[in-house]
C-alpha cells in the first residue's frame with residue numbers, strides 16, 4: 459500500500475524488556491517506522507507545512523538541504539508528494555542505500571568533498587543558491603531553521619499521551635543529537651509536563667561541540683561512523699538550556715551495541731540507536747525503579763552496504779572501525 463503524508467508520526471512507544479532490569483523500565487519511540495524509514499519525516503513535513511502557510515514556498519520550487527541521508531530521503535519523499543523538486547547536498551561516502559533511496563524518490567544528489575564533511579556541503583549549497591534564482595530555489599536549512607525543533611513538540615506530546623495511558627511518569631529522557639532538533643523539541647514538552655525529569659543529550663565523542671563547550675575544552679571535529687550525529691558545528695536547534703547533562707558516546711561502541719540489540723531483540727535498529735541504548739544501559743545499572751524514555755531514529759537496512767561500520771572515505775575512522783565489530 460502506498461504511504462501518504464498522514465502516515466507520518468503516531469509511532470509506537472515500545473517497552474524494551476531486556477533493558478528493564480532493577481525494576482527500571484525503558485521505553486523507545488519507534489521513529490524508524492515513519493514512511494521514509496526515519497525520524498526526519500516529521501522534521502521536513504513540519505518545516506514545509508509551516509513555510510507553505512507563511513506563503514514562502516511556491517508550487518514547483520526546488521527545495522534544497524544538506525544531509526547525510528535520512529533528512530535527504532525524508533525531504534525527497536515529501537517533496538515528491540507535494541510537487542516540489544528536491545536537491546540534496548551530501549558529503550561523499552554515505553551509504554549506497556541512502557543515496558539510492560533519495561534518487562528513487564526523484565531527487566538530485568550533489569556529493570560534496572569528504573574532507574570538509576557537512577560543513578563543506580553547507581558551503582556548496584549556499585554557493586549554488588547564490589548562483590541561482592531565489593524565485594526557483596529555497597534552502598530549508600535543517601541545521602539553523604528553528605522549525606526543525608518545532609517539529610518535535612508534537613512527538614513529545616505523543617510520548618506524554620502514551621506514558622499517561624500507562625500511568626508512567628518518566629525520570630529520564632535520553633537522546634543523541636545531530637542538529638538537536640529531535641532532542642530539543644521533545645525535551646521541551648517533557649520538561650513542561652514532568653518537573654522532575656532529567657534530560658541527557660548524547661554526542662559522538664569524535665565531534666562533540668556541546669560537550670566541549672560545557673567542559674571548557676577546545677572543539678575539534680574528527681571523522682566518525684555515526685552518520686547523523688557530529689556534523690562539526692553546534693546547531694541552533696540544540697537548545698542547551700534543555701540539556702541537563704551532556705555525555706559522549708564512542709562510535710564503535712554504539713555500532714557494537716546496535717548489533718547486540720538486533721541479535722537479542724530482533725528489532726533492526728540503526729547505529730545511532732545503539733548510542734541511545736548505551737546510555738540507557740548505564741542508567742539501569744546505576745538506578746532502581748526509574749522510567750527512561752529514548753528514541754529509535756532509523757533502521758539497519760540503511761547501512762547494509764557498510765555493515766562493518768567502515769567508511770573508507772573517512773580515514774580517521776579506519777583504525778577504529780576494525781574494533782569489536
Ligand SMILES: Cc1ncc(COP(=O)(O)O)c(C=O)c1O
Pocket residue numbers: 528529634635636637638639640641685686687728730731755756
Ligand atoms: C541516524 C540519525 N540519528 C540521529 C540523528 C539526529 O537527529 P537530529 O538532527 O534531530 O538531532 C540523525 C540526524 O540526521 C540521524 O540521521
